[in-house]
Amino acid sequence: MFGYSYHNGFNTAHAKFRYSGLYPVIDIKTDLNDRDRQKIRLVSDDPFHPVMQADTITGSPLFNFSILVYLPLNLSKGGWVRGLIPRFAWRYSNDSYYSINRREYSDYQHINFGIQYYQMLRMKKRNIFPKWGYGINFQINSMPFSRENFGSTLYLNGYSYLPGFFNNQGLKISATFQRQIYNGKRYLMKNIAPSPRGYDTHYSITYASVFTDYAIPVNLGNLTLSSVLYLKRLQLIPFFDWAFSHGMDRNRHMISGGADLLFDFNALNISVPLTAGVRYIRTAENKNFVQFLFQAPL
Numbered sequence: 001m002f003g004y005s006y007h008n009g010f011n012t013a014h015a016k017f018r019y020s021g022l023y024p025v026i027d028i029k030t031d032l033n034d035r036d037r038q039k040i041r042l043v044s045d046d047p048f049h050p051v052m053q054a055d056t057i058t059g060s061p062l063f064n065f066s067i068l069v070y071l072p073l074n075l076s077k078g079g080w081v082r083g084l085i086p087r088f089a090w091r092y093s094n095d096s097y098y099s100i101n102r103r104e105y106s107d108y109q110h111i112n113f114g115i116q117y118y119q120m121l122r123m124k125k126r127n128i129f130p131k132w133g134y135g136i137n138f139q140i141n142s143m144p145f146s147r148e149n150f151g152s153t154l155y156l157n158g159y160s161y162l163p164g165f166f167n168n169q170g171l172k173i174s175a176t177f178q179r180q181i182y183n184g185k186r187y188l189m190k191n192i193a194p195s196p197r198g199y200d201t202h203y204s205i206t207y208a209s210v211f212t213d214y215a216i217p218v219n220l221g222n223l224t225l226s227s228v229l230y231l232k233r234l235q236l237i238p239f240f241d242w243a244f245s246h247g248m249d250r251n252r253h254m255i256s257g258g259a260d261l262l263f264d265f266n267a268l269n270i271s272v273p274l275t276a277g278v279r280y281i282r283t284a285e286n287k288n289f290v291q292f293l294f295q296a297p298l
Contacts, residue, residue, distance in 0.1 A: 007291040010035055027068040033061040035200075039105060041098040042186060052187060052203065052248060066091040081130075085116040087139075097187055101148055110189070114139035120161060128215035128235055129170030133161040141192050151181040155192040170215045178207040188248065196241030198256040198281035198289050209243035220263075228268050235262040235277070255284035262293065272297060 003014035012034045019026040038054040070087035089112040096105040120133025141153040159174040176193045188203040195202055196209065218234040225231060237260040245252045262277035274296050281289040 001295065001297050003296065004294040005291055007289060008035070024069050024071050027066075027070075029064075029066045029068070031062075031064045034064070035062050036060055037062045037093075038095050039098070040095065040187065042100075063094045064091070065093075079122055080119060081122055081133075082119045083117070085118075087114045087116065088112070089114075095190075097146075097149065099146060099149060100186065106146065108190075109143060109145055110141055111144050112139055112141045112192075114155075124168070126217055126219060126233070127168050127170060128217050128237070129172050129213075130161045131163050131170065135159050139192060141189065143189065149186045150189055151183070151185045153178060153180045153189055153192055157193070164214065164216070168217055172211075172213045172215070174209075174211045176207070176209045176211075178204065180205050191245075193243075196243050196254045196256040196283075197239065197258065197279070198283045198287065199243075199254050202245045202247065202252075204245040204247055206246040207243065209241070211239065211241045213237055213239045230266045231263055232266065232273075233264040235260065235264065235275075237262070253284070256281055258282055258289075260293070 001014075001016045003016075005012045005014065010033050013032045015030050017028045036056050036058055037060050038056050040052055040054050042052060066089060068087060068089045070085050073084040073086075075082040075084060089110075091108075091110040091112065093108040096107050098105050114137065116135065116137040118133065118135035120130040120135075123130045135158070137155075137157040139153075139155040141155065143150040155176070155178045157174065157176045159172060162171045162173070164170050178191060178193045180188055182188060182205050188205065190201050191204050191207055193207055193209060196211070214237065216236040216238075218236065220231045220233055223231040238257075239259065240257045241255065243254045245254065258279060258281040260277060260279045262275050264273060264275050266272070267274060274294075276294045277292075279289075279291040279293055281291070283289075
């Protein structure tokens with residue numbers, strides 16, 4: 001799958017490839033130019049109160065690459081889809097940190113182990129979310145090549161799907177708690193948990209969040225705009241996000257709200273389903289963001 005987004009002045013390319021012929025399943029994902037890359041260093045190496053500073057390298061694009069290997073165990077029965085997924089992931093980023101012991105900057109490499117369970121009603125094609133369902137996801141993240149600088153992160157996420165006010169509409173509520181084992185280390189790792197939409201990824205010792213999305217699908221019935229463009233469905237997804245972050249030297253509440261307006265369509269008489277649209281975000285600091293979104297299967 002290839003994707004494109006535009007936000008904060010950055011044209012971002014996304015790509016994802018999945019191999020699922022035989023177990024295990026392998027997902028390869030990359031993102032380019034989501035922002036400028038950063039160099040992370042300590043401006044105070046007091047072991048009881050270290051302070052990190054991120055220096056932005058203007059004009060040098062951020063590059064993220066990850067490989068996820070997992071075993072999707074199908075436990076489905078009747079009208080319910082159930083699954084248990086053990087997983088292992090390696091992630092690379094050209095953001096870099098200064099290693100005191102090696103006296104040089106090194107790029108980030110993460111190792112992640114986790115397990116996920118989910119259960120939901122089989123979804124109708126016209127729906128965006130399942131009518132009923134829930135899931136839970138536990139992960140442990142570490143940087144094994146730099147244990148003198150980094151600890152480990154424990155991550156727990158639970159989510160549920162509920163029916164909406166009208167047919168085919170749905171509500172998703174996701175709650176996350178994350179804790180970094182930080183004592184005796186110099187740096188914090190970036191959060192596994194995403195920040196509220198409109199905020200950058202945080203470095204947190206303790207982090208908690210609640211995200212809500214309400215999905216409203218509108219069937220357009222192959223609306224023809226021209227001989228080469230057919231609109232199939234409109235997705236309107238308003239959302240509200242809240243998070244609390246306790247970092248090295250400050251606490252922060254983050255709140256944002258907005259909506260996605262997306263169109264599912266076919267182009268050039270090709271049956272490949274495409275999705276494109278915009279996302280509007282407003283934060284508690286009265287900052288406004290507009291992101292352009294595009295998705296296509298590989």
